Amino acid sequence: MNPNTQRQQVLFLWMEDSSLEGRIVGWSFFDGADPSADWTEVPYRSGVAALADGWRLIQVSPLVSPMPGHEHEASFLKHEYLFERIVDISHG
Amino acid sequence: MTGSAIGDEPAPLLLTTRQMAEFVARGFLEFPALIDDSINTQAEAELRTILDTWGSEDRPNAPDSGQPWTSLYPQPSALGAVLRHPTVAGAIQSLVGPDAVFDHDFVHLRPSGDLNGQRLHCDAIIDPNLSFDIQVFYFPHQVADDGGGTGFVPATHLRLIHETDVGRYRHLKGERQWAGPAGSVLIFHHGLWHRGMPNPGSRDRLMYKLRLNPSSPQVLQWNTDDLAEVSSANTDHIFARFDPTKIAMSLRHREPWMGEADFRLEVVARTRLWRHLTNNPKFDVDWYLTRLERRSELGHR
Structure with a gap:
């Protein structure tokens, strides 16, 4: 990436289960080329659809067994996928 | 009341x-x-x-x-x-x-x-x-x-x-x-x-x-005139027998952000809270807690 001409965009997607083909239940978009940018509508049908649109998958939440005694407690969304895309500054 | x-x-x-x-x-x-x-x-x-x-x-x-x-x-x-x-x-x-x-x-x-x-x-x-x-x-x-x-x-x-x-x-x-x-x-x-x-x-x-x-237990503090009429059986189970007009169906309300795994844990959490609010330790929705409680008496890991 050329920091003089390019910026990183990142897209967090949370799926309904651990499959990248799953339904998207949450999303956050951050744009190094346009810090005020926000996507208020769900951008894709699935994580695979994001791949098909050119996003690179760079991190996946691990599958972790629950702590003994806490098997039925819920907290954060479990199935988080992090994508990136490099864009020219002029893109934003 | x-x-x-x-x-x-x-x-x-x-x-x-x-x-x-x-x-x-x-x-x-x-x-x-x-x-x-x-x-x-x-x-x-x-x-x-x-x-x-x-x-x-x-x-x-x-x-x-x-x-x-x-x-x-x-x-x-x-x-x-x-x-x-x-x-x-x-x-x-x-x-x-x-x-x-x-x-x-x-x-x-x-x-x-x-x-x-x-x-x-x-x-x-x-x-x-x-x-x-x-x-x-x-x-x-x-x-x-x-x-x-x-x-x-x-x-x-x-x-x-x-x-x-x-x-x-x-x-x-x-x-x-x-x-x-x-x-x-x-x-x-x-x-x-x-x-x-x-x-x-x-x-x-x-x-x-x-x-x-709160300063005291949050148990049956509301107008309970309708409680008997709308309460679901402890056995109300969406994959067995259930009554869609009763409270269990209200507690199954599913939000768009929930996957199936999320949803089931939410139902269990709501069931625990409803047990507390109604002082009914046997209340259940979809048998999730009852099956574990029954079987824990037979041996658990």
């Missing part, structure tokens, strides 16, 4: 069992256009006075944490009239009991054109208790769709998270942003994920928030 009168105020209008189940399932209740405009106008002026005098000795009727809620903002305060409106007082009594106490309150002002919103959070700190506080949100004036109304995510209230640790989540399917007429009141479970939203609209947005703590 009706609540007892507070002073010369009308008797509180207690919640029904179905309203309680809705609160347990979704973490909030909404009462649009509840308060008359004559009171809203006065209350808005009082809220601005509180803002102007915040933290000073000049603040009128400044409450103390632990103070009985019924003594907040005595007559002729319009804000007190809002809190003692029969529907508001009844909801408070139903959810946190007649002896609930003041935790804190705050006046939130979001000026027109302020594009800085809060990140998603729940208030205070991570809270593992089954008992819960409530937060009353009062909107003295109309809030337009772009007017900076409170954002929140239904049914997130029973998840154990700490403050802004969920701030990474910008959008979840089914999220809400409050918009509605003057005099509207929302009541949240303390754990509901929420945020102050940007206000690109043309009017400054004023909102009053009050947190209340």
